[in-house]
Amino acid sequence: MTEIRDSYPISESHPMPGKTATAIRFREIxxxxxxxxxGLLLGAGEVQAGAGEEWTQPGGDMAGTRYSELAEITPExxxxxxxxxxxxxxxxxxxxxxxxxxxxxxxxVTPWPNVLYAFDLTQEDYPLRFKYRPDANPAAIGIACCxxxxxxxxxxxxxxxxxxxxxxxxxVDAKTGQELWKTTVADLASGETLxxxxxxxxxxxxxxxxxxxxxIRGSLKALDLETGxxxxxxxxxxxxxxxxxxxxxxKPSYPPAPNAGTDTWAEESWERGxxxxxxxxxxxxxxxxxxYGTGNPGPYNAExxxxxxxxxxxxxARKPGDGSLVWAYQFTPFDNWDYDATAENILVDLEIDxxxxxxxxxxxxxxxxxxxxxxxxxxxxxxxxxxxNWATGVDKTTGRPLVVPEKLTGKSHGLVKNICPTxxxxxxxxxxxxxxxxxxxxxVPTLNLCMDWQSADAIYVKGTPxxxxxxxxxxxxxxxxxxxxxxxxxxxxxxxxxxxRFPVWSGxxxxxxxxxxxxxxxxxxKAIDANTGKPLWKFKVGSGVIGAPISxxxxxxxxxxxVYSGIGGDWSLVAGDVNSADPADVRPPTDFAPDLAxxxxxxxxxxxxxx
Amino acid sequence: MAVAVAAFTVIADEAPAGNPLAGxxxxxxxxxxxxxxxxxxxxxxxxxxxxxxxxxxxxxxxxGGDADALFHSIANGRPHGMPAYGELLPxxxxxxxxxxxxxxxxxxxxxxxxxP
Numbered sequence: 214m215t216e217i218r219d220s221y222p223i224s225e226s227h228p229m230p231g232k233t234a235t236a237i238r239f240r241e242i243x244x245x246x247x248x249x250x251x252g253l254l255l256g257a258g259e260v261q262a263g264a265g266e267e268w269t270q271p272g273g274d275m276a277g278t279r280y281s282e283l284a285e286i287t288p289e290x291x292x293x294x295x296x297x298x299x300x301x302x303x304x305x306x307x308x309x310x311x312x313x314x315x316x317x318x319x320x321x322v323t324p325w326p327n328v329l330y331a332f333d334l335t336q337e338d339y340p341l342r343f344k345y346r347p348d349a350n351p352a353a354i355g356i357a358c359c360x361x362x363x364x365x366x367x368x369x370x371x372x373x374x375x376x377x378x379x380x381x382x383x384x385v386d387a388k389t390g391q392e393l394w395k396t397t398v399a400d401l402a403s404g405e406t407l408x409x410x411x412x413x414x415x416x417x418x419x420x421x422x423x424x425x426x427x428x429i430r431g432s433l434k435a436l437d438l439e440t441g442x443x444x445x446x447x448x449x450x451x452x453x454x455x456x457x458x459x460x461x462x463x464k465p466s467y468p469p470a471p472n473a474g475t476d477t478w479a480e481e482s483w484e485r486g487x488x489x490x491x492x493x494x495x496x497x498x499x500x501x502x503x504x505y506g507t508g509n510p511g512p513y514n515a516e517x518x519x520x521x522x523x524x525x526x527x528x529x530a531r532k533p534g535d536g537s538l539v540w541a542y543q544f545t546p547f548d549n550w551d552y553d554a555t556a557e558n559i560l561v562d563l564e565i566d567x568x569x570x571x572x573x574x575x576x577x578x579x580x581x582x583x584x585x586x587x588x589x590x591x592x593x594x595x596x597x598x599x600x601x602n603w604a605t606g607v608d609k610t611t612g613r614p615l616v617v618p619e620k621l622t623g624k625s626h627g628l629v630k631n632i633c634p635t636x637x638x639x640x641x642x643x644x645x646x647x648x649x650x651x652x653x654x655x656x657v658p659t660l661n662l663c664m665d666w667q668s669a670d671a672i673y674v675k676g677t678p679x680x681x682x683x684x685x686x687x688x689x690x691x692x693x694x695x696x697x698x699x700x701x702x703x704x705x706x707x708x709x710x711x712x713x714r715f716p717v718w719s720g721x722x723x724x725x726x727x728x729x730x731x732x733x734x735x736x737x738x739k740a741i742d743a744n745t746g747k748p749l750w751k752f753k754v755g756s757g758v759i760g761a762p763i764s765x766x767x768x769x770x771x772x773x774x775x776v777y778s779g780i781g782g783d784w785s786l787v788a789g790d791v792n793s794a795d796p797a798d799v800r801p802p803t804d805f806a807p808d809l810a811x812x813x814x815x816x817x818x819x820x821x822x823x824x
Numbered sequence: 825m826a827v828a829v830a831a832f833t834v835i836a837d838e839a840p841a842g843n844p845l846a847g848x849x850x851x852x853x854x855x856x857x858x859x860x861x862x863x864x865x866x867x868x869x870x871x872x873x874x875x876x877x878x879x880x881x882x883x884x885x886x887x888g889g890d891a892d893a894l895f896h897s898i899a900n901g902r903p904h905g906m907p908a909y910g911e912l913l914p915x916x917x918x919x920x921x922x923x924x925x926x927x928x929x930x931x932x933x934x935x936x937x938x939x940p
Binding site for chain 2: 352797
């Protein structure tokens with residue numbers, strides 16, 4: 214159904230430049246780039262890393278590397294970067310995710326009410342080609358646990374596909390802004406919302422709901438790219454039949470008993486056990502596997518759901534064709550700490566112990582950095598990347614963490630003090646890492662926070678929060694609350710880290726020019742040397758950065774960097790008084806970072822930089 | 825979990841004026857327990873200090889802070905996400921929540937006016 218006035222062209226007289234110009238440039242430059250040639254030499258089956266001239270996927274490519282092949286900006290000249298354009302989105306909510314660039318058009322999706330802007334990069338001032346304004350349901354705001362965020366769109370087959378917070382996935386014609394289809398995939402009344410960025414694998418659009426704090430029963434749905442029709446739905450918990458677990462195809466490295474999705478939960482607690490899908494998806498076309506992480510089990514009071522709680526806090530590997538589950542691995546069995554596993558799963562080939570392995574690299578909330586075999590789910594590397602005290606390590610023979618009993622929570626444990634990291638994670642799942650095939654390093658935003666935890670009985674009321682815990686944070690050891698780290702995933706070792714005053718909640722970008730980009734909560738956007746971490750450049754963007762930077766080649770042939778600013782997500786909620794728009798809501802500065810609201814306030818903007 | 829939630833229907837217009845539990849011993853503590861167990865803190869934060877829902881501890885109110893207005897907000901809900909709890913909680917429990925909310929004290933002054 215097309216809605217009248219949802220979408221309208223800003224300038225009908227301005228002809229849309231077709232794919233031609235960019236496509237030619239891509240053929241001339243992109244396909245001849247050294248990275249592409251390396252990809253060819255590595256042969257079929259390799260997940261090709263990197264975004265080229267455009268940025269068409271949330272993670273830059275199907276593998277989620279957030280690596281740009283563009284190399285014009287280097288450590289030598291990055292100090293000359295300057296702001297060339299900005300735009301206020303008119304929306305105050307937290308600006309997570311990233312823009313897309315396709316056919317010389319910059320696409321921006323805002324937090325609720327999920328406006329889609331399409332900017333014409335061929336004209337001075339980047340005027341709008343169109344603006345699409347969906348009839349977003351305001352009731353969704355009260356069903357979103359942690360701000361009305363959106364993690365971005367995906368481009369495929371001439372369509373911009375993204376999610377509305379109110380539970381609908383939309384496809385919009387990338388050239389005209391015409392709504393092509395709109396499908397309800399999440400049930401607001403049950404506490405489900407949509408915040409994640411969809412992934413397109415073949416002709417399947419893959420989406421899943423948020424709502425781990427609302428007692429949902431998490432799932433992944435596949436829609437037909439052409440029509441929006443729901444092709445299949447697979448649950449993340451519950452009976453095997455509903456999860457796509459079949460004896461002939463389900464071959465995990467650490468096999469559970471049958472019906473683990475029900476039998477690892479006390480009584481019927483799986484029915485409202487959470488395991489949402491609010492993070493990032495990636496896809497390996499050679500293995501034909503889609504990967505996604507599942508969120509926390511609910512409620513937070515773990516004694517209401519005794520057992521491993523499979524498959525919450527897990528990574529799932531499914532066939533996009535029929536949704537069947539090929540393997541699953543649970544990072545945090547019986548999660549007592551809200552350690553969602555919804556962080557990105559970056560698909561790269563790593564040399565580990567002398568063998569090149571098809572790996573999946575994941576920086577979990579629980580503080581461990583994992584490299585798994587992405588064909589089987591076997592744990593290859595699992596090492597802490599931030600201070601961790603809830604577990605002493607991961608047993609690679611069983612795949613299970615070695616839990617410190619004193620850090621278990623639940624009502625009978627009373628107040629449990631000093632658990633590291635916090636439920637915000639050693640890295641925030643909404644702040645994705647990047648990987649460079651040149652340096653072989655991952656670039657990772659980090660948090661240095663710990664928490665106390667007191668559980669209470671939670672009562673389930675459909676469509677309302679289902680939590681049952683009070684969880685104050687405090688700073689971890691040292692004067693810094695966060696950082697930006699270079700990580701060797703094959704060795705499981707940090708190479709260097711840039712300390713930051715506040716937790717770093719932005720995503721990462723690394724380029725073929727060996728420059729890495731990230732932003733800070735106090736509103737700086739920064740470039741550093743990807744080899745050494747040396748600061749190269751910074752620019753104050755007005756509000757805290759929780760979005761993820763991208764890079765693209767503009768119509769003039771130059772390399773550009775784009776990023777959102779606009780503090781939000783958990784960080785507008787815990788930061789204290791950073792929203793001045795409601796005179797009936799005044800908050801004290803947060804105790805663990807009392808200065809944060811001194812440097813930032815809400816406000817969503819898009820920024821573009823170039824040399 | 826075996827916590828029964830009794831179903832009651834509350835019609836706010838017929839609710840008595842003023843809080844019948846005002847000054848009653850135990851009402852505040854009972855309201856505080858309900859604030860957690862009914863997951864009010866899931867939106868309004870621990871101690872009502874604000875999360876995705878507005879602060880209830882700053883002495884400022886979108887829809888009024890007297891006892892009857894608070895009862896109405898809880899029983900019938902409010903725009904932008906406040907659910908109606910009138911069918912989930914008996915009147916007495918709603919008044920206990922009102923007792924708890926009304927004794928929350930705004931921090932001294934406006935806390936963000938000055939930094940140390």
